[in-house]
Amino acid sequence: MNMFYLGGYDSMYFLVLIAFAFSLYAQAKVSGTFNKYSKVRNHRGYTGAQVAQQMLQNAGIYDVRVERVAGNLTDHYDPGSKTLRLSQSVYDSTSIAALGVAAHETGHAIQHDVGYAPLALRSMFVPLSGIGSKLSMPLILVGLIFGGSTGQLLLMAGIVLFSLAVAFTVITLPVEFNASTRAIRLLVDDGFLDTEEVRGAKKVLKAAAMTYVAAAFAAIAQLLRLVAIAGRRRN
């Protein structure tokens, strides 16, 4: 072991720490922004569920169900069962934050309906990413313990599997940005929010998007660190 490798290892570790701090910041920011705008009612009095249902109808989508789901910020669209699940604080709420989230999830349902390619690619990556994140760390650990050429092979296999999980976080980005762009456009065009209200909804969705950027950044930092460790082992 020499100083060069220690240096390489440490700078990558530093990057991982920055990514971790950014993730914490993004999480705090999305909770804070959501809380702030969940106290502001929209002037027409629509609930999240009503907006989602109306938007789906306006888009000519009649086979997507809108239902409640437990938890906080657990809202999601499930392409498998064509179900749009809204959390309690969105489904029945008339807040600007609720309408932003409901419209965003409807954006995913519309992506699915129109065959938006990045969403299809993302869905394809779900099982691969699951396998990648489950198997990569055990393989990497065993590889590091084994050492030698067998250990190096296991380490490389672990890194390749981990890359699948990293790729998933990157593919998620255009899907999320696009759903939010659709959401804001629909909230304005369909007349659910006025110009002032839509500014709040935009802030909520922007904060939510930042958590996805943070997740991708954290995954890439972790991958770079693993590659650095593998390189240090080989030499």
Ligand SMILES: [Zn+2]
């Ligand atoms: Zn989303």
